[in-house]
Amino acid sequence: MSLIQETDFGTPKSKSESMVTLTIDGNQITVPEGTSIMRAAMEAGTQIPKLCATDMVDAFGSCRLCLVEIEGRAGTPASCTTPVMPGLVVHTQSERLKKLRKGVMELYISDHPLDCLTCAANGDCELQDMAGAVGLRDVRYGYEGENHVFAKSSKNSAHGCENDNWMPKDESNPYFTYDPSKCIVCSRCVRACEEVQGTFALTISGRGFDSRVSPGMNESFLGSECVSCGACVQACPTATLTEKSVIEIGQPEHSVVTTCAYCGVGCAFKAEMRGEEVVRMVPWKDGKANRGHSCVKGRFAWGYTTHKERILKPMIRERIEDPWQEVSWDEALNFAAAKFKGIQQKYGRDAVGGITSSRCTNEETYLVQKLIRAGFGNNNVDTCARVCHSPTGYGLSQTYGTSAGTQDFDSVEDTDVVLIIGANPASAHPVFASRLKKRLRQGAKLIVIDPRRTEMVESPHVKALHLPLMPGTNVAVLTALAHVIVTEGLADEAFVRERCDWSEFEDWAAFVAQDKHSPERPRS
Amino acid sequence: MTMRIFVPRDAAAVGVGADDVALAFAQAAAARGAAIEIVRTGSRGLCWLEPMVELSTAQGRVAFGPVTPGDVPSLLDAMAGNGQHALRLGVTDEIPWLKRQTRLTFARCGVIDPRSVDDYRAHGGYRGLERALTLTSDQILADVTASGLRGRGGAGFPTGIKWKTVAQASADRKYIVCNADEGDSGTFADRMIMEGDPFVVIEGMTIAGITVGATKGYIYIRSEYPHAVEAMNAAIVAARRAGLLGKRIGGSAHEFDLEVRVGAGAYVCGEETSLLESLEGRRGIVRAKPPLPAHKGLFGRPSVINNVLSFAAIPFILDNGAKAYADFGMGRSRGTMPIQLAGNIRYGGLFETAFGVTLGELVDEIGGGTFTGREVRAVQVGGPLGAYFPRALFDTPFDYEAFAARDGLIGHGGIVVFDDTVDMVKQARFAMEFCAIESCGKCTPCRIGSTRGVETINRIINGERVAENLAVIEDLCNTMKFGSLCALGGFTPYPVMSALKHFREDFGPAPARLQAAE
Incomplete structure (x- = not known):
């Protein structure tokens, strides 16, 4: 077992079905149209040096390290922003490129702290990797020039005057630290917050050399719109944005893939460990629900497992006014069983029941109902999921024969219209909401049927049609929608005939077509 | 008989008092009961003659300039009378500086009322x-x-x-x-x-x-x-x-x-x-x-x-x-270019002419050399990211390819003249300073490179390890030219390298053989 290293292809995967063949470093490679040269090279096994590119977000073209040479084209284009074309002949390494890359790295390092050995990113720093990759040996500019590194500038060496470019660390967020002195302004964090999460909490403040990452309008991270999803920390190639747990503990050494139990999305995480200690939880790119994204809960809020207030020993008491008494497991279990049996003896077998949480695993829920049925001898067992889902479960199983979800989260990337009713993903299933919002920003339409202006309606850069229905009128609204579809001839008859019993459909259509179900009819 | 008088409202003309002149005309005419119509136009582009005022006459428009409010009473007298005045420039269209131009684009500029x-x-x-x-x-x-x-x-x-x-x-x-x-x-x-x-x-x-x-x-x-x-x-x-x-x-x-x-x-x-x-x-x-x-x-x-x-x-x-x-122009540069003559120049302004005119003609003959009267030492063509050309390159015709062949550029057609008091190492530093101030900050060669460029040139000015730092500048210019995301960082090397090439004597003690540091 060791740390799972996921390949970062630099730019997102293209969905095109037409393929393009080109030559990179003498090797022919065939990739979908729309793939960047950088990604094509990576898929062929060649890593072009990069700092601002990462495959969770679109190409940006700012670091200027990934320059390549293309036969027949002048100059040295960036491979991240250049799409493949049939017959291109690309060289990723040459004397000219080596010189340019060294020149770029020399500039980066001239404005960066040199404390690699004590830095939290030691061993996991892309800037370090790139300096090594391009063979940087010295920084001829020295370190007395303008910089963001030192709190005091060396110009006035006697006292050292304040360095206006320097900003102190922002440790406001309980889970991660922002250290502006290490920022290389690759904008990966800004782009992750925009493209992956969709919160738009980050920007670059200032122009030119002054550019620094800024949450909101130069607020602290905690004071800004940031929702602590951790996408920026994941995207950051340096120690600028780092988990506090990594700063305290050090680098992890092996990963275990697991599933977050906080909500119904079920994000897949790599629990990165050192020995038995969890160092950090990082989203797993192959997770089919989350595809490498997370929210604050699974990403950071796992401290409860080792919280000092967590109760680790069983305790009992006779009355609620009594203090808790620590006892052995056997004594506690016997005490509880005896008390429950006593209640049943006094009030009857049905006087005891149990409820399992929808956040329990299937296995845990099985055990609870087994205890109730076999142990207490009754059927008084329920799950809180029933409150949310018995209507949907009933409706779906009646309609489709199964009450599970009808499609995977990936399908949201191809949708054109989304209708949300009885749900608020932005609040309840944030990672799914982020994936949905990304599709909405690409132009898909959103209808939200909810009494409240939910967070989905208020999301930045998403235009929602909000139908604020009166609480309790969901059925009436949906029937009114059905009425319009049926009476205006909008139903796709071929689709319906293929999949449904036509006479049953006609019965239903006749019902919804009744005048009393039209949207114009006032309801009393 | 109403006199039609044209006074520019162009910002450059206003900058030297055209609004005051217009007001003076209105007041003076009112005071003496003279019937005048003042039309505010653009500028004719002969900036050293601004504020340039024109009068409509039977021979066409006649120009006077540069006019101050103090000149207005005597001008009104002249306009109402025989038209003779110390500031009279003659029929506007016959002014040689204007007449020799080919104004296809600027034909109406300064002629018409821009609101009508x-x-x-x-x-x-x-x-x-x-x-x-x-x-x-x-x-x-x-x-x-x-x-x-x-x-x-x-x-x-x-x-x-x-x-x-x-x-x-x-x-x-x-x-x-x-x-x-x-x-x-x-x-x-x-x-x-x-x-x-x-x-x-x-x-x-x-x-x-x-x-x-x-x-x-x-x-x-x-x-x-x-x-x-x-x-x-x-x-x-x-x-x-x-x-x-x-x-x-x-x-x-x-x-x-x-x-x-x-x-x-x-x-x-x-x-x-x-x-x-x-x-x-x-x-x-x-x-x-x-x-x-x-x-x-x-x-x-x-x-x-x-x-x-x-x-x-x-x-x-x-x-x-x-x-x-x-039909106008040369090579692949067809038509006319509205050239802007500026800087330390005697006759600055807008000169529209066919491509092909040489830089020397523009600076010496049309521009009249420097305003100070001293020798022209350097000319920057194409804006702050353009190359500095010495007199030796004054035979370069105004043509996209001809300028590019000599590591220069025409750009937007701006020509800025410098006399022999210019210090070219400071101009090279200015190119980097300008880039540093205006950089958007997205790409590394421009965002950090321009600041390092200023610092390195400062070391050269201070005489610190000049040969070494000149090599660093050359490397930096290479990185910026080929690595930058846009022409701001990409072209900053033009003024720097041209200053180094043509005015090496301003860059420190002895000329050294330039080679890239390894």
Whole structure:
């Protein structure tokens, strides 16, 4: 077992079905149209040096390290922003490129702290990797020039005057630290917050050399719109944005893939460990629900497992006014069983029941109902999921024969219209909401049927049609929608005939077509 | 008999007192009961004669200048009498500096009232659009391409090809964007034409709109040009009233409307993709290309983005035919260039002429050498990112390729003259300083490189390890030239390396053999 290293292809995967063949470093490679040269090279096994590119977000073209040479084209284009074309002949390494890359790295390092050995990113720093990759040996500019590194500038060496470019660390967020002195302004964090999460909490403040990452309008991270999803920390190639747990503990050494139990999305995480200690939880790119994204809960809020207030020993008491008494497991279990049996003896077998949480695993829920049925001898067992889902479960199983979800989260990337009713993903299933919002920003339409202006309606850069229905009128609204579809001839008859019993459909259509179900009819 | 007097309202003229002169005329005329009509025009572009006042006479317009309010009483006397005055310059069109020009684009600038559509039409305006409305898109494209017109903003990209790319793109809507950010030091042609003949720009953009299928255009004017903003806005309103903007322009089925948007003090927003970002309400940082704005431009739609002068050249081409324009010029540089003579120059101003005139002719003969009277030592052509040329290169003809062959560039046509008191190492440092101040900050070579460039040149000025630091500068220039995302970082090496090449003596003790440090 060791740390799972996921390949970062630099730019997102293209969905095109037409393929393009080109030559990179003498090797022919065939990739979908729309793939960047950088990604094509990576898929062929060649890593072009990069700092601002990462495959969770679109190409940006700012670091200027990934320059390549293309036969027949002048100059040295960036491979991240250049799409493949049939017959291109690309060289990723040459004397000219080596010189340019060294020149770029020399500039980066001239404005960066040199404390690699004590830095939290030691061993996991892309800037370090790139300096090594391009063979940087010295920084001829020295370190007395303008910089963001030192709190005091060396110009006035006697006292050292304040360095206006320097900003102190922002440790406001309980889970991660922002250290502006290490920022290389690759904008990966800004782009992750925009493209992956969709919160738009980050920007670059200032122009030119002054550019620094800024949450909101130069607020602290905690004071800004940031929702602590951790996408920026994941995207950051340096120690600028780092988990506090990594700063305290050090680098992890092996990963275990697991599933977050906080909500119904079920994000897949790599629990990165050192020995038995969890160092950090990082989203797993192959997770089919989350595809490498997370929210604050699974990403950071796992401290409860080792919280000092967590109760680790069983305790009992006779009355609620009594203090808790620590006892052995056997004594506690016997005490509880005896008390429950006593209640049943006094009030009857049905006087005891149990409820399992929808956040329990299937296995845990099985055990609870087994205890109730076999142990207490009754059927008084329920799950809180029933409150949310018995209507949907009933409706779906009646309609489709199964009450599970009808499609995977990936399908949201191809949708054109989304209708949300009885749900608020932005609040309840944030990672799914982020994936949905990304599709909405690409132009898909959103209808939200909810009494409240939910967070989905208020999301930045998403235009929602909000139908604020009166609480309790969901059925009436949906029937009114059905009425319009049926009476205006909008139903796709071929689709319906293929999949449904036509006479049953006609019965239903006749019902919804009744005048009393039209949207114009006032309801009393 | 009402005397018709023309006083410029151009910002440069106002800067030397034209508004005071106009007021003085009005007051003086009122005081003596003289009947005068004052028409505020653009500038004729003879900046050393501003404020230049003209009087309508039977021989044509007669010019006087430079006029101060104190001269007004005696001028009124002369105008009412025999016209003789110390400040008399003669019939304006006969002034040699003006007469030897080929004003195809600037024909009406300083002549007409820039607020009046009627005055514009009376001087040949809107004939280009009239003809364009009878042509198909392909026919207009053929004319624009055959004219040889290349982008006058600086890149010199063939305008016909750019328009054709947008015309062929399919999208739910397209845009025409006019780049009026004119940030280069020593340039003012865009400002002059917007203030003096705004309708020619509107007409050019309208023709572009009907050619490519765009119904909306934006003019992005730098915030430092408030007079131009006012002039364009007033002209747009007038054009709408005349039915030449909006729906059914000129009675046709075409629709096109314009809006002025103002920048916010960033030179980099003259770069087309950064301009688009700014227009969209975002931070003005540069976009990577591909995609080209012709495919994905403003709001992701196919967009034509051209400089003010490129649009301003179009009406002439459509009115008189491609050949009339292409007949001027040389090589692949066809037509005329409105050259802006500035800096330490005796006769500075707007000189529109065919490509092919040499740099020496422009500086020595037309410009009259320096204002100080000292020797011309260096000339920077093409703005702050242009190369410095010494006298040895004064035989270079004004032509895109000829300048490029000598590691220079024409850019937007600005020429800034320096006399022999110039310190070229400080000019090289200024190039880096300028880049550092104006850098958008997105790409590393420009964001960090420009600051390091200033520091390194400072070491050279202080005599610290000169040979070593010169090698560092050369390496840095290479990194910036080939590594930068846009021409701001990409062209900063031009002034620096040209200063090093042609004025090496200003850079430290002994000339050393330049080689890259390993």
